[in-house]
Amino acid sequence: MLSRIRLTFKQHRFETLAVTIVCVGLTAAALIEAFRLNSLNVPLSCLQSYQGSFVDPSQGPITAAQAHCNELAKSFSDMKGSLDMNLVQLLLLLVPLLTGIVVGAPLVAREIEQGTAPLSWALSGSRRRWLLGKVLAGVLLLASLMLAVGLAANVLEGALNPGLNPYNSFSNYLGRGVIDVFWALAAFAGTFALGTLFGRTMPAVVIALVVCFFVRGVWDAGMTHYVLRPFAIEQVLPDQPQQGYVAYGPGSGFADMFVYSKSYIDGKEATDAQVNDWYQQNMVCVPTPTQSASASPADSSSPSASSSPGPQATPGNPNMGVACQTPTIDPSHFPQQIQYVLPGSWYWQTVAMESGVLLLGSLFCGAIAFVWVDRRRPY
């Protein structure tokens, strides 16, 4: 089997070499970017207090220490938003899929295209054993390279979010760590299965690209709704009586991952429409200075606001607007939103679950290839 693996690498030397160069280069680039960020030595407090170019006049004059702090934080922010940093981050997301496709597509398809499959299949009593040797070579190559890329991506993530433990946070967790290995293996298995079905390399590559990026696009929604939901932990937000956008989720930079939310009115589960109805019925619109009108939770010009009970604005007064505010109701009766989140401490369990789903998908695609290779013609 070792001989088969060695010969598979030699047979696909172009793909092996190209994938190795890209992955080693990307690993090095990620580590260099992380080193550059870390070498700025920006204190965490500077990053937390840094507000970009905005200067709050109420804070009084800036001290030299604060100015230095701001300068450091600005350098950090600039580096974080630089082109090369964004390019490396983009490649960290794409490379696992692309390498899987590049290695997987020619595995069987090229043998059929170049007419070498009859030679191998005539020699090997078992086509599945023949395929196993080739697949093992691909798995070994991708697993080792992707592990290096994933670990480098973890180091970079730690540098991008100082104070955040990458192994205890869902920030960009789908593009780093061991899950990279499983993304690559899933793309690899899907592509060599397509290559086995079609017996042609290019169609396998094109379809694999479409399928892989579609799956990657719907992955977050699918996982949160169907896989992770039962494990989410309730998190009541008493200070946010209104519905609001919560910036949890993959890529948000937050440690916890927002999975889904539910709204309640007086202890009963309510839909978004019911919550909106509640606000329309219980809001009171009063004349207020114009600038405060824009801060109200509902649009003052909307028909629902103007039809709400309570004092109406004087149309002839240009300095007054209409603001709709909730009447004096006991806050415990406000619609309440409960968020269900996975705490950062669930990182490993979540990665294991998602890797497991990817592994199952890989095994399914692999099984199709192993069944089909036994049935198909070698030309």
Next chain:
Amino acid sequence: MVIDRGASIGTAALAAHGLSKRFKKKVALDKVDLAIPAGSVTALVGPNGAGKTTLIRVCMAFERPNAGTVEVDGVDPWKHRSEALRRVGYVPQTPAVYRGLSVEDHLAMARSLHSGFDSDYARRRLDQLGIPLDQRADTLSGGQAAQLGLAVALGTRAKVLLLDEPLANLDPLARREFIQVLLDAVKAEGSTALLSSHIVTDVEDACDRLVILGGGKVRLDCPLEEARQTHRLTEADSPPPGGTAVGSFLGRNGKTIMTLWRLAPGAGPGGDQGTGQGETSEAASLEDVVLGYLAAGRSIGLQLN
């Protein structure tokens, strides 16, 4: 004499019984009965599209027959593929070599895929032909690539060798070398070879048995010498004594229609002889025999004005 197909299936190195294969509406093999005796070198001759490649592919379990059975050394390749392929050495139509691999790598690959592969044997064969083991396969000449394919097939030490038009792309010298290596190996190992070709002269000196395939059917299956002895050629439709017309085709001069006759067993020796109507029949060459049967298979009567 045409062999008794049904009776010999059990003992033949390669046997087909009622073998049929269709590709959509095209019939590639039509109820083929065949028995290749062990130890023989058989030429499988027929025009392009006759079904030669399909027959070999069915024997290799690359194609599933629509009807009938085939046995390689007594094993049905479709039911027991591993068992059957262990007994077969295969040389494909075009030299199939891995472009990036060296000659030695091909032997290593064969060894890793076939448990009984004899690398030393294959290496000796290649050494004798002066093919460097460290040379990349994609830089080999057509003849060398074909020899590599043959060396890999011979290295399996298989009882049955199936060669699918291996000579088609070779120059005359390479063809002769290839045939010689094959014959030496078959003689030394006592194996059976089925060599397909659409060029009769390629296989005339190498084989001891002839199978003519045309339109998916077996037109003739007999020892080569018997094919020569029992067929006569005339210019007109005047049969030699005891002769049955097989088919008519355009003669070598491009003007006369020649008719191939099959003589009844014991009807007489070869050589020129009278037909009894003032015409003279002549001994049929192997090419004439093949042309006669293929013309009969097409069922197109050639006529000149």
